[in-house]
Amino acid sequence: MASRFARELTPGQKRVTPGSVVADLAILAWFVFSLFPLVWMVLLALKNDAQQTSTYFQFSPTLANFGTVLSQRGEDLTSVDFGHALLTSVLNCAGAVLVSLVVGIPAAYAAGRWKFRGSEDLMFQMLSFRFAPELMVIVPLFVIYNTLGIFDTKLGMVWVLQLVTMPLVVWILRSYFTDLAPELEQAALLDGYTRTRAFLTVALPLVRPGIAAAALLAFIFAWNNYLFPLILTDSAATTVTVAVTKYLGGGGQAYYNLTAAAALLGALPPLVLALTIQRYLVRGLSFGAVKA
Amino acid sequence: MRPYLLSVPAVLLIIGILYAFFYGVYYTVLNYAATNPSPSFVGIDNYRSVLGDALFWRSAGTTLLYAVAATGLETVLGVAIALLLNRSTLIGKTFERLLILPLMIAPVIAGVIWKLMFNPQFGVLNHVLGLGSTFDWLSKDRALASTILVDVWIYTPFVAILVLAGIRSLPREPFEASDVDGASWFYMFRRLMLPMMWPYILVAVIFRFMDCLKVFDAVYVLTAGGPGVTTTTLQIGAFEDSITNLNYSRGSTYMFLLWIIVFITARYLVSVLGKAQRRAAGAGA
Numbered sequence: 313m314a315s316r317f318a319r320e321l322t323p324g325q326k327r328v329t330p331g332s333v334v335a336d337l338a339i340l341a342w343f344v345f346s347l348f349p350l351v352w353m354v355l356l357a358l359k360n361d362a363q364q365t366s367t368y369f370q371f372s373p374t375l376a377n378f379g380t381v382l383s384q385r386g387e388d389l390t391s392v393d394f395g396h397a398l399l400t401s402v403l404n405c406a407g408a409v410l411v412s413l414v415v416g417i418p419a420a421y422a423a424g425r426w427k428f429r430g431s432e433d434l435m436f437q438m439l440s441f442r443f444a445p446e447l448m449v450i451v452p453l454f455v456i457y458n459t460l461g462i463f464d465t466k467l468g469m470v471w472v473l474q475l476v477t478m479p480l481v482v483w484i485l486r487s488y489f490t491d492l493a494p495e496l497e498q499a500a501l502l503d504g505y506t507r508t509r510a511f512l513t514v515a516l517p518l519v520r521p522g523i524a525a526a527a528l529l530a531f532i533f534a535w536n537n538y539l540f541p542l543i544l545t546d547s548a549a550t551t552v553t554v555a556v557t558k559y560l561g562g563g564g565q566a567y568y569n570l571t572a573a574a575a576l577l578g579a580l581p582p583l584v585l586a587l588t589i590q591r592y593l594v595r596g597l598s599f600g601a602v603k604a
Numbered sequence: 605m606r607p608y609l610l611s612v613p614a615v616l617l618i619i620g621i622l623y624a625f626f627y628g629v630y631y632t633v634l635n636y637a638a639t640n641p642s643p644s645f646v647g648i649d650n651y652r653s654v655l656g657d658a659l660f661w662r663s664a665g666t667t668l669l670y671a672v673a674a675t676g677l678e679t680v681l682g683v684a685i686a687l688l689l690n691r692s693t694l695i696g697k698t699f700e701r702l703l704i705l706p707l708m709i710a711p712v713i714a715g716v717i718w719k720l721m722f723n724p725q726f727g728v729l730n731h732v733l734g735l736g737s738t739f740d741w742l743s744k745d746r747a748l749a750s751t752i753l754v755d756v757w758i759y760t761p762f763v764a765i766l767v768l769a770g771i772r773s774l775p776r777e778p779f780e781a782s783d784v785d786g787a788s789w790f791y792m793f794r795r796l797m798l799p800m801m802w803p804y805i806l807v808a809v810i811f812r813f814m815d816c817l818k819v820f821d822a823v824y825v826l827t828a829g830g831p832g833v834t835t836t837t838l839q840i841g842a843f844e845d846s847i848t849n850l851n852y853s854r855g856s857t858y859m860f861l862l863w864i865i866v867f868i869t870a871r872y873l874v875s876v877l878g879k880a881q882r883r884a885a886g887a888g889a
Contacts, residue, residue, distance in 0.1 A: 336695050339688040342681075343699045346706055346757065349717050352728050356720065367731035415613035422607035434611065436874070437618065443870050445818035445839050448859040451846050452627035474617055482614065536710035538821045543847065553712045557825055560716060568720055575716050579709040586708035590701060594769040597707075601807045601877070602766050603773075 356572035364569040377573035393547070394574055397555035402581075403466055404541075404551060405534040408473035409481075409527050416481035417523070421511065423482065424489025435486070438479040439599065446539040449475070454543055464546040472540045477530035480596070484529070487600030488522035489515065525592030532582040552578040631856035638850030650857040659833060660858065663841040666748065670823075670837060671816035674755040678812055679805065681756065682763025689764070690771050707761040715825030718754045722826070744831045751823045751835055758822065759815075763808040770804030771797070803880045810873045817866050838862045 356364065358373035382395045423431050453472060454463070462468035492515060500510035516523075541551040556578045559571040586593065594602055632650050636643035654660050689696045689703070706714065721729045722741040730739050741750045778796050787795075820839040823829070829836035829844065836844070838858065846855020 332691070332693070335688050335691060336693060339685065339695055339699065342685055342688075343702065346761070347702060349714075349721060349757070350705060352721060353717055356728075365726040367726065367728045411617075415617055418610035419614035422610035426607040428607045431607070431611075434615070436871075438614075439874070440867060440870055441618075441621070443814040443818070443866055445842070445859055445862050445866065446820075447839055447842050447846065447855065448628050448863050449621060449624040451852050451856055452624040452631065456624060456627070471620070475621055478614065478617060532708060536708075536712075538710065538712040553710045553821075556710075556713050556716055560719060560825070566726070568723075568726060571716060571720060575713050579713050582708045582710070583705060586704055587701065590704070593704060594765055597762060598766055598807050598811070602769055602804055 353572045353576055356569055357576050359569045361567075361569065364567070377569045378577065381570055381573045381577060392555045392558045392574075394552075394555050394577070397550055397552050398577065400466065400469075400549055401535055401551040401553075404469040404473060404549065405531045407466065407470035408477045408534045409530045411470060412474060412477040412481045412530055413523065413527060416478050416526075417485060417516075420482045420485035421489050421515065424486040424492075425494065435483070438482055441475055442479045442483075442599070446475075450539060450543045457544060463544060464548045464550075466549050468544055469541060469549050469551070472544060473534045473537065475540075476533050476537055480530045480533060480599070481526045483599040484526040484596050485519065485522055487595065487603065488519040491603075492518055521592065522595075525589045525596055528585045528589045529593070529596040532585055535582050628856045629860055631853045632860050634853050636853040638852075643853065646853075650853050651861075654854065654857045654861065659836070659841065660838075660861075662833060663836050663838045666833075666835065667817060667819070667837040667839075670748065670752060670755075670819060671813055674752050674759070674816050674819075675809060675812040677752070677756050678760045678763050679809055681760045682808065683767050683801075683805065685760065685764040686767035686771055689768055703761045704765060705761075706758050709758070711758060711821035712825055714754060714758050715822035718750075718757070718822070719826055722750065742827055742831070744834055747827050747831060747835045751826055754822050754826065755816070755819070759812060763805075763812065766804055766808045767801065770801050774800055800884065803877065803884045806873075806877050806880050810870075810877060813873070814866060814870055817869070818862065 355369065355371075357377055358375070359366075359371050360374050360376065363371045382398075384392060384394060422428070423435055457463040457468050462471075496518070497510040497514050500514045501507065505513070535551075536553065537551075538553040541549070541554045545551070545554070556571075556574045559567055559574050589596070633645060633647060634643040635646045635649070685703075689700055709717075721727045724730055724740050725737050727741075729741065730736060740746065774797070778800075779792060782792055782796060818839050819837050820843070823835055823837060824840060824843070827835040829840040839862065842855045842858035842862065844855075845851050845858055849855075
């Protein structure tokens with residue numbers, strides 16, 4: 313007779329026991345706690361101005377808040393152009409991911425294929441970017457950006473978001489390249505392929521899922537960053553995360569429903585992307601240290 | 605030669621950032637502030653001032669408390685959730701995909717969401733929990749606990765999915781063998797599962813602890829460090845010095861000291877992880 317542990321590790325039929333009921337209730341309790349705030353945001357975003365301060369669950373829903381948030385221009389309510397911020401976020405993050413892939417893939421391949429002098433130090437240096445407090449570089453960057461004239465520009469944001477996206481891309485892809493059997497490329501070399509051609513036609517296509525996952529996860533991380541756009545942009549290149557917080561201050565008046573609508577719009581792209589790459593998330597979130 | 609060449613573009617980008625970093629370190633020996641645009645060299649004066657400041661040590665204490673409490677709670681809850689989801693019952697299967705949702709939202713947006721819910725008059729929490737309109741989640745005594753609660757809401761899924769991935773990669777044979785020997789659930793959990801799971805748990809703990817040391821986004825939105833200085837963490841303290849008060853040198857000194865703490869902790873934890881992974885690999889072979 314298999315033990316509970318062995319059974320739990322084996323897919324198949326489960327018996328209902330008092331213990332399993334308690335376990336089900338516990339997991340249900342977590343999901344109530346975990347999902348309630350999101351459900352509440354959806355409800356709040358669907359309420360009109362008169363209903364927004366009520367904490368009841370019955371009301372007549374309206375989509376007007378999303379329209380208001382997306383059509384607001386400078387002088388209205390919160391002085392936030394949210395539609396513009398959404399578009400800027402997309403461009404900033406796409407740019408950062410693109411550059412990260414172009415410089416990150418060769419570096420990840422080098423680090424995954426060869427152990428060379430300083431390779432481990434280089435990798436650790438990148439990992440330390442992941443953990444470094446952002447403010448350490450933000451103040452000098454603010455000065456440098458003003459000198460170079462790239463303060464509040466998308467170019468400036470793309471460059472600084474590298475700090476977020478490149479370590480992620482390099483670390484994740486390194487683990488994919490390490491797992492790839494070197495014999496595959498060696499076979500191609502024996503067939504007369506050049507090293508570059510072997511990489512491009514053999515190695516690269518095989519890690520495509522890894523590249524897609526790393527790119528999307530890097531996009532999410534860049535999207536979610538707050539401190540860099542907060543300090544290094546003003547309005548032209550400002551992002552969703554900065555724009556959302558402006559609704560809390562809303563010109564002395566409270567716009568709970570608009571705040572909720574903005575929060576949802578800002579949270580939706582990463583949520584959708586995350587659900588599409590769920591299979592690869594573990595490896596990505598742990599920088600390739602945990603392979604699932 | 606080739607591996608060096610392939611890394612050149614990445615290294616160049618890193619150098620760009622390192623330039624800013626060393627610039628920041630340079631600020632720590634100047635008296636650079638908005639009120640003093642032509643700074644001069646002051647040696648270790650900033651370090652003396654920051655290290656002699658009670659607020660710095662208070663912020664360091666707050667940060668450590670936050671990091672230990674949040675990481676501890678998230679680890680215990682995350683492991684529990686992973687064990688529960690691993691039972692793969694209908695409920696678990698239904699919700700597993702939704703587990704990561706809070707984790708994927710920007711922490712600052714999560715802060716906004718909880719700020720709306722925490723509101724004593726119009727927030728939904730006091731209504732649902734029957735606490736009335738006088739219970740203030742972000743009051744002096746409760747603010748730190750409330751920010752930790754939000755951290756737990758965001759990041760427990762991170763620990764849970766890493767540990768769940770670990771559990772699913774475990775070999776079944778040791779469990780079946782010890783089952784034949786009549787071992788109890790608790791014995792198997794303690795003697796088999798935990799040791800084999802240790803590298804996975806350690807990765808989660810390292811990532812959470814390091815990120816907590818530099819926590820900013822959600823806490824800043826929820827409390828901006830207040831009321832008073834009750835939730836002023838090191839990065840929030842540095843933000844106030846360099847951005848709010850425009851004292852760049854002092855803020856940079858704050859950050860550089862935090863960076864040193866983070867760097868040493870990271871080096872140490874990564875070496876511990878390396879050993880744990882080698883031991884686990886050896887045990888598995």
